[in-house]
Amino acid sequence: MDKGKLSGLEADFHNASGGVINIEKGDSLSFLQQYLDQASYDALVDNFKHYAYNRGSIKVTKQGEIIALNLDFGSDELGRRNISVNLHGILGGGE
Numbered sequence: 001m002d003k004g005k006l007s008g009l010e011a012d013f014h015n016a017s018g019g020v021i022n023i024e025k026g027d028s029l030s031f032l033q034q035y036l037d038q039a040s041y042d043a044l045v046d047n048f049k050h051y052a053y054n055r056g057s058i059k060v061t062k063q064g065e066i067i068a069l070n071l072d073f074g075s076d077e078l079g080r081r082n083i084s085v086n087l088h089g090i091l092g093g094g095e
Helices: 030-034 038-048
Strands: 010-015 019-021 051-053 055-063 066-075 079-087
Touching: 030 038, 038 079, 051 066
Parallel strands: none
Antiparallel strands: 010 055, 019 051, 055 066, 066 079
C-alpha cells in the first residue's frame, strides 16, 4: 500500500488436483452484468455452471491503475475455460 492505494500486486494460484466450479447465476459473476449484454452474461454463466476441471490457475496482477484477473481452467472432458477481467476505478483510485 502507498498512501492508502494499492501500489503493487501479483499472485498466482494453481490447483493441479482438479475440482468443481459451481456458479450460482444470481451471485458469483453478477458484478460482470454491468459490462455484458444479457445474452453474453447468460452464456458465460452457463459455460461455467457445474464445470469440473482437472487443473486450474488464477492470476492477479496490477498493471498501472488496473487490476487484471485471469481465470484459466482445463478439463479433459469439458475443455478449457478462460476468462479475463480488468478492474479499474477501485480501491480509492482511478475514475
